[in-house]
Amino acid sequence: MKTINFVLSGLGGQGILFMTKILAMTAQNKGFNILGAETHGMAQRGGSVVSHLRIGDARSSLIRAGAADFLISLDESEAYRYLPYLKKGGMLFANAGARAFPDSKVVEYLDQMQIKPRAMEAGKTAMELGSPKSTNLAMVAFYSAFGVGPLDADDLRATVDSISPGPFKKMNLKIFDTCHEFGRKMNLED
């Protein structure tokens, strides 16, 4: 199959690696080959953190600038920072307020590249549901609502179900379902 490339970005401490794990495990369970590239070490201390995930039969773990199918970002600034990785026609999912997003300075570029940006206030939603550290999970659920890429929403949800430890399972699934539903409505309106 053609390799599908995900770039996941955010800040140190936001759980980018956990988000990568949900996508990777889901892909692995479907029998796909997967490759990833992570940020470790000094850059993790409050810095900009990025994770590459490639589903398919690629050899190199890094995604080339201009070759990502999807960019999912846990922070608005970190979404812009990794914008050059998205290919023409790629999709951008950001944890941001829908009204002010995207920044007027990038609108022209997005149009020219036929990149449709989609935003959800995932951090706020996660906090309102009682788990401010679950922004990562919220964004995976939001992404899953658009039915794009090789991973189905049901499979992603099943992964969240299987890897959430007992006391967090109910909360995690609630966040997943709420954010998936938000995305589903947004997708219908499009």
Place this chain on the structure above:
Amino acid sequence: MKEEFLLGNGAIALGLMEAGCQILTSYPGTPSSEILPEVVRFSKAANLNTSIEWSVNEKVAFDNAFAAAISGKRAACCMKMVGLNVAADSFMSSAYIGNIGGLVIISCDDPGPHSSQTEQDSRLMARLGKIPVFDPSSPEEAREMIKTAFDLSEEFQVPVMVRPAIRICHARQNIQYGILESNLTKADFKKEPTRWASTPKFRFIQHKALNEKHLKISEKFNTLTPYNMHNLKSKTSYPFGVVTGGIPSSVVQDLFEEYERIDIPILKLGAPYPFPEKLADEFMDACDKVLVIEETDTVIEYMLRDKRKTLGRLSGHVPMEGELVPEKIEIVLNKALGDCGLAPLSDSDNGLEAFDLVGGLELPIRKPTLCPGCPHRASFYSIRKALPKAIFPSDIGCYTLGSNLGVVDTVLDMGAGITMASGFWNAYIQDDVKKPIVATMGDSTFFHSGTTGLINAVYNDSRFLLVILDNHITAMTGMQPSITQGDRVDGRKGNPISLETIVKGCGVDYIKVLDPYDTKNMIQEVKDAYAHVNDPDGGIAVIISRHPCVIGFKETAIPEKIEVLVTEDCDDCGFCHLRFECPAMVRNEETEKTEINPVLCVQCGVCLQICPKDAVEKV
């Protein structure tokens, strides 16, 4: 069969266990740090008898592994590439002497650099030490190469290096594996002084024997598929070919597949040294021009003898510094293809326009910083408060980030916090200037290479204050246990070593132990210690600033949580977030006052002591 989405370092660990590595030693350093913990995990899960240790430094790790190997066991040591510098003395000697059981050195490179002082290429060290080297192109290949490396090491009785770059170490790949079994080879050291303790006369003979081994290994490397191979069609000549290895070879193969460029042949050299001369000659003979794409230096490029045919770093086609990320490789290929009159891979601008656009957005600069509640932040605050005009030589660890706080003036290598302090003293005292100098160093770095410098400084009567930042852990590289705590990596108890005893043993009489969370006390102690340094009858003073890492000891590091708020007295001076740089203190753009971010705040309460306007209060 099990399948895991393994970290590259996990794949290396798996390879070590599959190869029957019995002894593994290491000192942590990005990007190598996860290899040893992954070996612990595999070893425990399969109930193997592997002996695993965090050594005090890389040289110690190397020597321990070497002794095991000459006793007939399979041994490995792993480190980051600058760690190999520390082990270089032993490393250079080891190939002459050779080994009995396989000895594999895993030296992890950091092109970029992402988390290192240099971008040095371990393959050059291998060449200098006359040690055969493998350069994996994927985690899966790294795992396979470890086994090949052990076999080669035993066949030729020579240590072998595997050099994974950071994109192997911190890549992840789904990898399947079967049952792991213990290697039960017993230690059996056979005395042979002319070999194991050889004098220069015998070293000459050993050198000659080593050179003969190299010819044979080079011969073997000519046909060592799939690590070394080309895809030339017989009796075909090509205007252009690519010679590559390691990570760049994966990128090049991906690019040629994506752009369907079967017209360009590739010579992949995953085992570049001793150089597979015949294989390279075949390739050079078939191509009018070749482009060498390797990371990070010019190892293959120098070994290809026909320079007029060769494009690469020396011809200006490949950048001399920085990581060869895929878009850069595409740019390099497009330029070289154009220069050879061939069609480029694409007309893509490789994101250049977008990078320019993003550069103009003035996105927040996210420099790494110490964690909220980090005891180092409190230490640095007090040191600067007490002796603002001092020179601050520092060292390598989380506390290097003290540069943001203006209390780290120099970082050279592990241990240089102390040796540069004595060096600064000597430089100034020659001019009769008693320059205040405060060196900082973490506990793990002090054990790694602090003591020799301290003994030297005491002996030669240098004068400075050394603050040992003792957080009970090696934090930056992923919370490896500290020698002072006596916990070993496999969960067994070790014998803890007291910092105070070691410092006293180095000849220092003035030793104070304190908790940096009490900044008032620390400021006074730093002043008092400096008075001792300055006293003609005084000497070097050492303060052990002791408080557990707030990440490594989450439950116990802050026994008394103090919830704080910022009052109306805040006049937006910014000291707490700009100078003290606590990530939990953020400026509210609307109120133009500082606020506490409750998600980040760990309630250490140190900010109560540092606000210049006394605008932080307990809730």
